[in-house]
Amino acid sequence: xxxxxxAPIATAPxxxxxxxxxxxGWRLIAFGVAVLVVVPLLVVxxxxxxxxxxxxxxxxxxxxxxxxxxxxxxxxxxxxxTVVLGVSLAWLAAVCEFPGxxxxxxxxxxxxxxPAYVSAFVFVGLLDFTGPVQTWLREIFGANIWFPRIRxxxxxxxxxxxxxxxxxxxxxxxxxxxxxxRALEAAQSLGHSRVSGFFxxxxxxxxxxxxxxxxxxxxxxxxxxxxxxVFNYDTFTTAIYKAWFGLFSLSAASQLASLLIVIVxxxxxxxxxxxxxxxxxxAGKHAQDKDRIVLTRGAARLASVYCTxxxxxxxxxxxxQLALWSWQVFGQDFDSRYLEFLWHSLALxxxxxxxxxxxxxxxxxxxxxxxxxxxxxxxxxxxxxYALPGPVLAVGIFVALAWLDxxxxxxxxxxxxxxxxxxxxxxxxxxxxxxxxxxxxAGYHPVDSAMQRLTRSIDEASRSLGxxxxxxxxxxxxxxxxxxxxxxxxxxxMDVMKEMPIxxxxxxxxxxxxxxxxxEMTSExxxxxxxxxxxxxxxxxxxxxxxxxxxxxxxR
Amino acid sequence: MQTSxxxxxxxxxxxHHAYGDHPVVxxxxxxxxxxxxxxxxxxxxxxxxTVLRLIAGFENVRExxxxxxxxxxxxxxxxxxxxxxxxxMVFQDYALFPHLTxxxxxxxxxxRLPARDRKERVDHLLDVVGLAADHxxxxxxxxxxxxxxxxxxxxxxxxxxxxxxxxxFSNLDVDLRERLSQExxxxxxxxxxxxxxxxxxxHEAFAMADEIxxxxxxxxxxxxxxxxxxxxxxxxFVADFVGRGVLLxxxxxxxxxxxxxxxxxxxxxxxxxxxxxxxxxxxxxxxxVHDDSGPLFAEVLHKAFRGADIVYTLGLxxxxxxxxxxxxxxxxxxxDKIGIRLDIDxxxxxxx
Numbered sequence: 001x002x003x004x005x006x007a008p009i010a011t012a013p014x015x016x017x018x019x020x021x022x023x024x025g026w027r028l029i030a031f032g033v034a035v036l037v038v039v040p041l042l043v044v045x046x047x048x049x050x051x052x053x054x055x056x057x058x059x060x061x062x063x064x065x066x067x068x069x070x071x072x073x074x075x076x077x078x079x080x081x082t083v084v085l086g087v088s089l090a091w092l093a094a095v096c097e098f099p100g101x102x103x104x105x106x107x108x109x110x111x112x113x114x115p116a117y118v119s120a121f122v123f124v125g126l127l128d129f130t131g132p133v134q135t136w137l138r139e140i141f142g143a144n145i146w147f148p149r150i151r152x153x154x155x156x157x158x159x160x161x162x163x164x165x166x167x168x169x170x171x172x173x174x175x176x177x178x179x180x181x182r183a184l185e186a187a188q189s190l191g192h193s194r195v196s197g198f199f200x201x202x203x204x205x206x207x208x209x210x211x212x213x214x215x216x217x218x219x220x221x222x223x224x225x226x227x228x229x230v231f232n233y234d235t236f237t238t239a240i241y242k243a244w245f246g247l248f249s250l251s252a253a254s255q256l257a258s259l260l261i262v263i264v265x266x267x268x269x270x271x272x273x274x275x276x277x278x279x280x281x282x283a284g285k286h287a288q289d290k291d292r293i294v295l296t297r298g299a300a301r302l303a304s305v306y307c308t309x310x311x312x313x314x315x316x317x318x319x320x321q322l323a324l325w326s327w328q329v330f331g332q333d334f335d336s337r338y339l340e341f342l343w344h345s346l347a348l349x350x351x352x353x354x355x356x357x358x359x360x361x362x363x364x365x366x367x368x369x370x371x372x373x374x375x376x377x378x379x380x381x382x383x384x385x386y387a388l389p390g391p392v393l394a395v396g397i398f399v400a401l402a403w404l405d406x407x408x409x410x411x412x413x414x415x416x417x418x419x420x421x422x423x424x425x426x427x428x429x430x431x432x433x434x435x436x437x438x439x440x441x442a443g444y445h446p447v448d449s450a451m452q453r454l455t456r457s458i459d460e461a462s463r464s465l466g467x468x469x470x471x472x473x474x475x476x477x478x479x480x481x482x483x484x485x486x487x488x489x490x491x492x493x494m495d496v497m498k499e500m501p502i503x504x505x506x507x508x509x510x511x512x513x514x515x516x517x518x519x520e521m522t523s524e525x526x527x528x529x530x531x532x533x534x535x536x537x538x539x540x541x542x543x544x545x546x547x548x549x550x551x552x553x554x555x556r
Numbered sequence: 557m558q559t560s561x562x563x564x565x566x567x568x569x570x571x572h573h574a575y576g577d578h579p580v581v582x583x584x585x586x587x588x589x590x591x592x593x594x595x596x597x598x599x600x601x602x603x604x605x606t607v608l609r610l611i612a613g614f615e616n617v618r619e620x621x622x623x624x625x626x627x628x629x630x631x632x633x634x635x636x637x638x639x640x641x642x643x644x645m646v647f648q649d650y651a652l653f654p655h656l657t658x659x660x661x662x663x664x665x666x667x668r669l670p671a672r673d674r675k676e677r678v679d680h681l682l683d684v685v686g687l688a689a690d691h692x693x694x695x696x697x698x699x700x701x702x703x704x705x706x707x708x709x710x711x712x713x714x715x716x717x718x719x720x721x722x723x724x725f726s727n728l729d730v731d732l733r734e735r736l737s738q739e740x741x742x743x744x745x746x747x748x749x750x751x752x753x754x755x756x757x758x759h760e761a762f763a764m765a766d767e768i769x770x771x772x773x774x775x776x777x778x779x780x781x782x783x784x785x786x787x788x789x790x791x792x793f794v795a796d797f798v799g800r801g802v803l804l805x806x807x808x809x810x811x812x813x814x815x816x817x818x819x820x821x822x823x824x825x826x827x828x829x830x831x832x833x834x835x836x837x838x839x840x841x842x843x844x845v846h847d848d849s850g851p852l853f854a855e856v857l858h859k860a861f862r863g864a865d866i867v868y869t870l871g872l873x874x875x876x877x878x879x880x881x882x883x884x885x886x887x888x889x890x891x892d893k894i895g896i897r898l899d900i901d902x903x904x905x906x907x908x
Contacts, residue, residue, distance in 0.1 A: 457651035460614055460638070465665030465714060468639040475664075479655040 026366035030378035033359055037385045037437050040396020044261060047254035055243075055252045063239060067256075071235050071263065073153050074160070074228075075218055081161025082217040085310060086168025087210060091198070092307065093169075094176035095184075097292040098300035104307040105173075106545075109166050111314035113541035115498040116163040117226025117518065118534045122318040123159055124150055124230055125325075125527030156231045162314040164220055168213035175209035176202065184293075194293075208277035215271035222264050223389035225501035226515075230522050236260035237501060240391040244505065250399060257392040268387040319538065325531035333532050338517075341533055345497050345513040351428070352435040353443070353493040359436060360443040360488050361481070364451040383444050385437035390501035393434040398506055401430050430506040438502065439495045443488035450484025494544045498537055564626075565590040565750045566611070566718055571620035573606055580606045582774045583620075588718075588752065588767065593744060595753045595765035599797065603774040604754045608720050611752065612645050613638035624717055644716035648723045650707040652695035658682065658706050659691040665714040681709040684743055701732050708740060712747055719744070719751040725760060737763045758798050770794045787840070792906050795838045800867070802878050803836035806905065814905055817876045818852060822902040835905040841867055841881035843900050850895040854878070856888050870896065 092098070093105040111119075127133050127150040134147050148154070183205055187197030203210075225237040236256055243252040295303055367379050385393070405424045412418045424430065454477060462472045500515045507516065514533035521530035566588040573581040580603040588594045596604040609615045611622060613635060621631040624643070629636040644665075652661050659678050666674045682688045685705035695703055704724060711719055724740070725733040741764050744751050753764055761768050762782045769779040770793070778790035789795035795803070806816035806823075808831055814823040816837060823837060846868075854870035857877065861884065868880045868888070880896060888894050 453654050455649065455651060457647040457649055458653065460612070460645065461647060461651040461653075461710075462664070463614075463638040464612055464641075464643060464645040464716075464720075465710070466639045466642075467664065467667065468637060476653060476655075480653075 026362070026369050027375055027378070029359075029362045030366040030370075030375050030382060033363060033382035033436075033440065034378040036433055037381055037388070039400050040388070040393055040434075040437070041261065043396045043399045044254045044257045044392060047251050048258050050251070051255060052249065052251050055247065055249050056255060059243075059252060059256070063234075064259075067234060067236055067239055070153075070233060071222070074156060074221060074233070074235065077153070077157030078160045078164060078221045079214055079218060081157055082165040082168045083210060083214055085161060085165035086213060086217075087172050087203070087206075089165070089307065089310065090169050090172035090176055091202075092303050094173045095202075095293055096303065097294045098303040100304050100307065104304075104311070107311055108169055108307065109545050110311065110542075111163050112166045113538055113545050114163055114315065114318055115226065115500075115515075115534075115537060115541065116160055116220070116224060117230055117500060117522070118322070118538065119163050119314070119318050120156075120159050120227040120230040121518070121522045121527050121530050121534075122321050123155070126317075126321060151231050151233075153233070156228060156233045159231075160221055160224070160227060162310070164217040165310075165314075167216040167220070168210060171209040171213035172206055175206035179205055208274040211274040212271055212278060215267050215274065218267050219264065219271070219387050222260065222267065223501075225389075225391060225504075226519065226522075229519065236263075237389055237391045240395060241501065241505065244395065250395065253391075254395045254399060257389075257395050260389060261392055264387055264389065264392075268384070271387075322531045322535055322538065325528040326535050329528050329532055333529055338532065341512055341514045341517045342536060344511050345515070345536070348428075348431070348435075348503070348511070348513060349493045349496040352432060352439070352496045353489045355432060356436050356439055356443040356492045357447070357485055357489045359440060360447045361485065363440075363444055364447045367448070368451055368454070383441040386439070386441040388438060390434070390438060390499060391505065393437055394430075394502045394505040397434045397437075398425075398430055401425065401433075426508050428508060428511075431502060431508075434502045434506060435492075435496050435499065438499070439492045442491045442495055446484040446487035446491070447481065448484075450481045453480055491544050494540055497540050563589045565592075565624065566594075566752070567621075567623040567626075568607070568611075569621045569623065571607075571610060571622060572618045573603075573610055573615060574618055580774050581610070584771075584774070584776045585620075586769055586776060586779045588750060590750050591748055592766045593741065593751045593753065593764055595755060595761040595768045596771055597755060597758060597761045597768055597798070598771035600756055602771040604771045605722055607771075608645075608722055608752065608754050611718070612643050612720055613641050642714070642717045644711035644714065644719045646704075646707045646711050646719070646721040646724050648726060650695075650703045650727075652703055652706060652710070654695055657692050657694055658687060658698075661695065661706055662710045662713050664710060677713055681713055684712075684746070685709045700728050701736060704728065704736060708743065712743075712749065717750070719749050721751060721753040723755055724753065725757075726755075733757075733760065734763070740764065770797060772797070788904055789838065792836075795904070795906070799840060800879060801838055801840040801843075803906070804839055804876055804878065805908070806835050806837050808833050808835055808905070814903070817872045817874050818878075818898060821898070821900070823905050824902060825905055826907045829905075829907055834908040836908055837903045837905045839878050839903065841879040843898060843903070844870075844878055844880040844896050845899045846880060846882040846886050846894060847897045848895045850897065852896050853893050854880075854896055856890050856892045856894060859888070859890065868894075870894070 089104075089108050093101060093108065125131055127147075129147075137145050137147065179202075183201045184194065184197045187201040188194065192200060222235075223237065224235075225241065228235045228238055229241075236259065240253045240256045240260070243249050243256055294300075363379050363382060366375055401424045408424075458476065458480075459472065462468065462476050467475060498515065500519060503513055503515055504519055507513070512520075514536055517533045518530045518537075521527075521533075564587050566586075568584055568586050571581060571584050572579070584607065586594070596607055598604045606615060610617055610630065613630065616635040617630050617632065619632055622629050624641065629641050653664065656664065659682065662681055663674050663678045666677055669677065678691070679688065682691050685708060687702060687705060687709070690698070690702070695706065698706065704727075708721075708724075721740075725737055728736065737760050753761070755761055765782065767779060768782055768785050770777045770785060772793050777794050778785060780788075780790075785794060786799050789798065792803075795801065804816050804818070806814040806821070808825045808829050809815050809820065810831055811825050812822060814821050814825065814835060814837055818839075821837065826835060829835065852872075854872050856868055857871045858869035860867045864884055866882050866884050866887070868882055870878050870880055872878065
């Protein structure tokens with residue numbers, strides 16, 4: 001299909017022009033991807049209709065109450081933690097002036113480069129009973145010294161908040177930068193102090209952004225598998241994994257998945273709501289440097305110390321510890337197996353990134369050519385997969401493909417008398433759709449925003465100058481879209497590198513990746529040996545930070 | 557206007573267009589001579605932009621035919637693609653290519669020229685629009701007026717047979733609009749270009765165009781010179797849409813005269829109207845001149861000071877109202893009786 005020569009681009013609403021639904025190539029692509037999101041959901045929910053009663057009774061009695069309680073505390077704690085950290089740092093970076101502000105403004109995003117499960121095993125390794133910190137304390141103060149248990153609810157919440165706060169930080173900073181100072185001045189002119197102005201005006205105005213960032217952080221929390229496994233803190237994701245690979249009950253796994261989805265949908269709903277409120281709440285211009293609140297010396301020093309502290313704990317200490325451990329085990333662990341993990345990670349990420357970017361491009365074109373509610377709805381559903389936790393997708397897509405597999409095998413055997421065995425299970429065909437669904441939004445948004453620059457009149461201008469068809473695609477579309485496509489590719493590539501549960505549950509035999517290796521080492525408590533594969537992930541994870549930093553004008 | 561057939565560049569011959577079942581252009585015909593600037597004027601939604609898009613080839617006619625240089629480019633069921641028509645277009649939003657510099661934007665349509673000729677042509681055009689110094693800049697680094705001129709240079713570069721301008725000044729502020737519309741007219745004339753402009757602003761139409769077509773509800777109401785559009789409107793819509801004025805009731809005396817509250821006026825009575833039939837005649841503010849010596853007197857009911865002149869709303873004996881454009885040093889108070897006389901060769905009458 002050649003985008004340049006198909007139907008004209010949808011224009012501003014014309015009466016009667018697009019109430020009708022006509023299937024065509026572009027729409028079919030959008031619907032195809034939307035189906036890919038809907039099918040695993042249907043599969044997972046259909047398991048509610050055919051419960052295996054024995055297992056279900058066991059789950060309901062022994063597993064569910066604990067899971068729900070754990071999930072409740074985790075969500076509550078991470079929500080509070082990310083909001084406190086994210087909002088306070090965002091206010092400092094967006095509205096105040098203190099030494100090091102420019103550096104901290106983008107450096108506070110660095111913790112995003114650390115997958116939460118990497119921070120998790122570093123801190124558990126450091127602070128556990130047998131870890132260097134407690135051992136050292138015991139040597140000095142004797143064996144009876146009290147130390148908080150790191151593998152506890154508080155521990156998980158702390159580690160997750162420290163890695164997920166950048167979601168809140170990014171959005172809140174944007175809100176404060178565009179409306180913070182002005183709102184504060186309005187409040188002050190009406191007789192409020194700065195502090196009361198912050199709580200009564202600036203904070204409520206930024207609420208949609210803060211809520212949006214918090215919901216993204218909570219989606220990550222609910223989807224998290226690696227971190228809670230390190231902490232042995234049972235949540236739905238680990239329970240799904242155990243049901244599948246411990247009890248070998250796919251149906252129990254999908255029943256748990258369906259419950260998790262209900263919780264995720266609640267969070268997703270709030271997130272989408274706050275998104276639409278962001279769209280309708282007007283944001284002004286970016287604040288100028290001269291408009292910033294210059295902190296007094298004491299306050300400025302306090303701000304610097306606070307930022308340094310957060311950055312240190314959330315990023316510098318874990319990275320330093322990773323480097324140290326890697327150096328210690330380098331001779332022993334850097335071998336051909338390590339290179340194989342690395343190769344698998346790179347290959348999988350590469351394939352998934354290309355596939356996802358291609359789908360993102362097709363979706364963006366579909367939306368460009370058809371501005372009807374059908375296509376818009378399909379695109380919206382297709383890009384909602386970011387909310388679906390990896391284990392849910394793994395179960396949903398595996399079950400769907402297994403059904404298709406058996407269907408194919410049986411039919412081929414019956415009609416063509418070919419013994420094929422299973423065609424799809426145990427191949428990349430299970431993983432790739434799961435990656436695609438989960439990371440399509442990351443790849444789609446940059447492509448879509450680049451597509452906004454290709455207005456209808458741009459095409460017409462090109463054609464009226466004698467350049468149409470493939471030549472227009474090459475000379476106009478591709479150069480304009482290139483940046484967005486590249487950003488999308490890189491973001492998806494990095495996301496897949498770090499992805500753990502889908503890879504773990506659906507990888508073909510022998511396809512161990514860096515993330516899988518980390519899971520295996522951490523589940524045996526071999527923290528030092530998990531460090532080497534983690535270093536590669538962190539290095540790769542830093543790349544999108546620079547992308548985000550550039551796009552968000554973060555240094556302003 | 558005497559134009560031999562060979563001089564006709566663009567011909568629209570009874571064209572129709574519709575979106576779905578909603579007709580937007582119906583039975584529209586016009587001719588534009590080589591080197592002339594035409595203008596389609598009308599309120600928004602009258603179909604004028606659609607006519608432009610039909611000429612450019614972004615839409616296809618449902619009925620009728622469009623001819624450029626005597627050969628058809630669009631007729632029912634067949635259309636020459638836009639890239640083959642040699643029709644340049646300046647878009648309302650300029651549609652500059654964001655990834656290209658000014659020079660590359662202007663040179664975009666010159667891909668068939670050798671590099672040296674292309675550079676020469678680009679330099680020349682950037683010079684013409686006064687942006688030679690900025691040739692390395694990108695569109696987002698320019699002001700609205702500058703972007704507008706780049707869009708013009710880009711459209712002119714391949715020397716199109718016909719240039720289309722879609723509300724070219726609507727994104728600019730009023731001052732700039734006036735200056736640029738004169739500038740653009742001079743550029744077009746200097747390049748000997750044939751062009752059609754679409755606008756809803758009559759001042760822009762008057763400033764730019766040799767011929768103006770007033771459109772309403774998909775139909776061309778009148779295709780004529782600016783003077784005739786203003787003083788000899790073909791129907792009530794044109795009279796109302798273009799300029800100010802009042803419709804004064806009157807009675808046909810004979811085919812050449814009408815009786816009104818202002819006396820018996822020379823007039824071309826509507827075709828087929830018998831003596832005694834009621835009509836409305838159009839009086840522009842500049843048809844009524846202030847003259848202390850009369851012969852008529854009217855009361856000042858309202859005045860609008862406009863700087864160089866004042867528009868008075870005057871009440872005649874018997875209750876009819878007219879507008880009068882008066883130099884502003886003739887400053888009268890509300891309620892004054894002032895002398896007026898008519899300055900017309902003949903008036904236009906519409907059947908009532």
